[in-house]
Amino acid sequence: MADIGYSDKVLDHFMKPRNVGTIENPDGYGKVGNPVCGDLMEMYIKVKDNRITEIKFKTFGCGSAIATSSMITEMVKGMNIDEALKVTRNDVATELDGLPPQKMHCSNLAADALHNAIMDYKKKRELK
Amino acid sequence: MYLDYASSTPVDSRVLGFANPFLSSHFGNPSTLHSYGLKAKEAVENARQKVADLINASADDKIIFTSSATEANNLAIIGCSLRNIAKGKNVIASNIEHISVLNPMKSLSKQGFKFNIIPVDSMGIVKIDALKQVLGKDTVVTSIMYANNEIGTIEPIKEISEIVHNKGLYLHVDATAAAGKIPIDVQEDGIDLLTLSSNDLYGPRGAGAVFVKKGVGIQSVMLGGGQEKGLRSGTENIFAIAGMGEAARIANEEMEEESKRLSKIRDRLIKEILKIDEAYLTGHPVQRLPHHASFRFSRIEGESILLNMDMAHQIQISTGSACSSKTLEASHVLLAIGLKHEEAHGSMVITLGHSNDLKQVPTVVDAVRQTVDRLRKLSPL
Numbered sequence: 298m299a300d301i302g303y304s305d306k307v308l309d310h311f312m313k314p315r316n317v318g319t320i321e322n323p324d325g326y327g328k329v330g331n332p333v334c335g336d337l338m339e340m341y342i343k344v345k346d347n348r349i350t351e352i353k354f355k356t357f358g359c360g361s362a363i364a365t366s367s368m369i370t371e372m373v374k375g376m377n378i379d380e381a382l383k384v385t386r387n388d389v390a391t392e393l394d395g396l397p398p399q400k401m402h403c404s405n406l407a408a409d410a411l412h413n414a415i416m417d418y419k420k421k422r423e424l425k
Numbered sequence: 426m427y428l429d430y431a432s433s434t435p436v437d438s439r440v441l442g443f444a445n446p447f448l449s450s451h452f453g454n455p456s457t458l459h460s461y462g463l464k465a466k467e468a469v470e471n472a473r474q475k476v477a478d479l480i481n482a483s484a485d486d487k488i489i490f491t492s493s494a495t496e497a498n499n500l501a502i503i504g505c506s507l508r509n510i511a512k513g514k515n516v517i518a519s520n521i522e523h524i525s526v527l528n529p530m531k532s533l534s535k536q537g538f539k540f541n542i543i544p545v546d547s548m549g550i551v552k553i554d555a556l557k558q559v560l561g562k563d564t565v566v567t568s569i570m571y572a573n574n575e576i577g578t579i580e581p582i583k584e585i586s587e588i589v590h591n592k593g594l595y596l597h598v599d600a601t602a603a604a605g606k607i608p609i610d611v612q613e614d615g616i617d618l619l620t621l622s623s624n625d626l627y628g629p630r631g632a633g634a635v636f637v638k639k640g641v642g643i644q645s646v647m648l649g650g651g652q653e654k655g656l657r658s659g660t661e662n663i664f665a666i667a668g669m670g671e672a673a674r675i676a677n678e679e680m681e682e683e684s685k686r687l688s689k690i691r692d693r694l695i696k697e698i699l700k701i702d703e704a705y706l707t708g709h710p711v712q713r714l715p716h717h718a719s720f721r722f723s724r725i726e727g728e729s730i731l732l733n734m735d736m737a738h739q740i741q742i743s744t745g746s747a748c749s750s751k752t753l754e755a756s757h758v759l760l761a762i763g764l765k766h767e768e769a770h771g772s773m774v775i776t777l778g779h780s781n782d783l784k785q786v787p788t789v790v791d792a793v794r795q796t797v798d799r800l801r802k803l804s805p806l
Contacts, residue, residue, distance in 0.1 A: 303732075311729070312736055317803055332767035332806060335726055335746065335755075339805040355805035359728035359746070363803060 303360055304394035310364035315371050318353040324421070327413025329406045336362045340370075340410040344418050347378050354410070361400040365389050365407040378415050384408055426740045426785060430716060430778035431574045431602060436668065437627035437675060437779075444629065444668035455661050456652065465663050472670025476634050479673040480600070480619060481610040485639040489653045490632060490666050494601040494622035495525035497633040498568075500646050500657065501597045501618040502529040506538060506566050508644040512594060513563025517541045519551045519570070519580075520761040526568050526599055527757075547763045548709040549578030556588060564593030566618075571603035575745050575758040575774060576708030577717030579607065586615035595641055601625055605676035606684055606714050617641045621673075623665060627779070628672030632665035687777045688715035690786060694775060697790040701797055707759065707772060716777040721759075725800040726770045733799060738792035743774040 303311070320341035330336040336358035343351035352374055356366040369389050373381040386405045390396045396405060447468055453461030455469050473488045482488060491497045506516055518530050520542045527542075534540035541559040544552050551569055560567065567589045572579040582598055589596045597618040600609055605626045611619055618641065623632035637643055637656075649658025695718050698704055703723040722730070727746025734740045745756030746769070759769035773793070 308732070308736065311732060314803065328805075332770070333765070335766070335770045337805055355803060357724065357804040357806050358726050360732045362726075363729060 302397065303364075304396075306368075306392075306394045307361060307364040307396065310367040310393065311360045314363055314367035316353050316367065316374070317355065319355060320351060320353050323414075325414040325416075325418030327410045327415070327417055329409045329413060330358070330362075332357060335359065336406060338362065338366055338406055338410040340366075340407075340414040342411075342414045342418060344378060349373050349376055349378060349381055352411075354407075359400070361396050361405065362407075364393060365396075365405050366410070368393050369407040369411055373411060378418065382412055382415055384411065426738075426788070427780055428775045428777065428789065429741045429743045431625070431774065431776035432743055433624055433630075434627045434778055436624075436629050437672060439675060440628055440668045440671045443671040444664050447663040447667045451663070453663075455663070456650065465661070468663055468667045468670075469661055472666045472673075475670040475674040475677075476621065477636075479604065479609070479677045480621070480636060481612055482636055483612060483639070486611070487635075487637040487639075487654060487656075489635045489637060489656045490661065490669075491635060491653075491657055492631060492633060492659075492662065494523075494599070494620050494625070494633040496647075496657075497620040497622070497635045498523065498525040498597075498599055499529050501620055501635045501637075501643070502526060502566055502568060503533065503646050504643040504656070505595055505597065505618060505641065506533050508642040509565045509594065513561070513565045514538045515541065515559075515561055515564040515593075517543060517556070517559055517564055517567040517593075519543050519545055519568075521545050521549055521573050521576070521578075521758045522568060522570055523574070523599055523601065524757075526570070526597075530568070545578075545761055548712075549573055549576045549758070549762050550709065550712065551580055551585065553581075553584070553588065556585065557592075560589065560592040562592065564589075566595050566597055567593055568597040568599065571598050571600040571609065571619075572607070572714050572717075573708065573758060574602040575756060575772075576719050576762065577713040578709040579603065579712045579714060581712075582614045582616065590615060602714065605673070605680055606716055608680070611636055611638065618643070621669075623669035623672060626669065626672040626676050628669040629665045631662050632669040634669065683779075684715040687781070690777055690781055690783050691715060691718050693783065693786045694718045694789060697786065698793055701794055704797070707762065707764075718775040718777075720773050720775075721764065721768055722771045722773065722797050723768070724771070724804050724806040725797060727772045729800050730771070730773050730796055733796040734792055737796070737799075738788075740789060740792050743776070745772040745774065746770050 727744030
């Protein structure tokens with residue numbers, strides 16, 4: 298991809314992010330990044346029969362941080378949690394028609410936040 | 426609505442009208458002796474005089490045209506330091522200088538020079554005591570900008586000049602952000618070398634200039650046919666140079682009135698935007714460029730501010746956020762004034778120009794407020 302900025306899809310998800318917010322008493326909660334680096338993401342999920350039935354996020358960060366968060370919530374809603382664990386950063390970027398090269402690592406953390414939320418769910422379930 | 430004049434200005438239509446013939450009909454090479462060459466040479470000398478007038482250079486001083494302010498900073502710093510190497514191998518710059526000042530200084534430090542960086546206070550004013558401490562007889566070049574492009578702070582150049590000349594040798598001043606906005610008098614201010622840029626003056630890109638005070642030794646960085654008194658080889662970019670000259674003439678004529686006009690818009694913007702929750706001014710509240718208003722907002726990130734202002738409100742602003750830079754490093758200027766990384770991320774810079782007026786203020790303030798609200802709702806902080 299030519300390095301000329303964001304794709305239309307990235308801009309669309311930045312301007313109209315899907316599934317913004319928090320979930321009270323989530324089944325799983327994941328958080329990655331920190332404000333010092335300029336990106337912080339929180340992911341909340343509800344799980345039923347091993348499927349993600351509800352997902353919400355809150356993100357502090359640049360355009361691609363917000364867009365990747367929004368995109369992944371759309372990608373995994375309704376998905377089996379073990380399948381969702383296989384969704385990679387690259388998959389999110391591809392689904393957004395690519396990210397500028399310098400953004401591939403720093404702001405593409407949504408998959409990590411989701412994985413953390415799923416692992417949190419699994420851990421809680423084991424404890425029960 | 427364009428509010429990013431520090432990044433680039435459009436070419437003034439009067440400048441374009443003046444310079445256009447030098448692209449086509451008056452295309453001669455100033456180094457040739459026939460009438461086409463003479464016409465071009467006349468254009469360059471005419472531009473030189475106009476640029477000299479903008480900064481009140483005297484007839485004995487030199488104005489050397491370059492391709493940009495970056496090249497001008499390189500020529501002034503490297504050219505003067507190397508030419509005067511026998512007098513000393515110390516150079517100084519403040520930590521809010523433009524990267525085209527800092528990088529030549531770093532390059533000199535690899536060639537045996539000692540490079541001292543001096544800090545600024547929380548408003549961006551150079552710490553005079555720190556400057557005094559590192560200045561010595563062997564300090565060949567001290568480089569302090571006239572005003573900073575990211576935070577708008579104007580440095581006390583006259584005072585700095587006295588201190589520099591009390592102990593060290595030459596003062597270089599990068600006036601890229603200040604020229605055409607506030608009066609600059611190289612004689613009154615005591616400046617030895619000064620950098621100017623065409624496209625910060627509503628002139629075309631592709632031209633910059635170095636002022637060199639009479640008697641200040643400098644050698645070329647670009648080697649070749651010896652144009653520009655041997656200090657900048659390469660066939661002159663007559664269009665850009667003629668345009669820069671005309672832009673300087675217009676700036677000189679209209680600066681007082683235009684700066685007064687812009688400072689009213691600036692003051693109104695600052696007053697209104699600071700009413701937003703957790704909005705802070707960056708830079709100096711008073712010693713500030715007339716067209717410059719810069720802020721930071723907590724809990725949100727600057728690239729998102731820029732994108733949202735552009736896409737939702739069609740307003741173009743700038744930011745010092747790390748995420749919007751190629752290197753992904755936070756602005757060295759914002760860190761220099763003592764901001765933490767997480768604070769520097771939320772910066773927004775507005776720089777006003779010809780197309781702006783007071784009536785736009787409510788629209789801008791509204792857009793900023795909506796942008797900040799929307800991003801804070803998205804933010805987990």
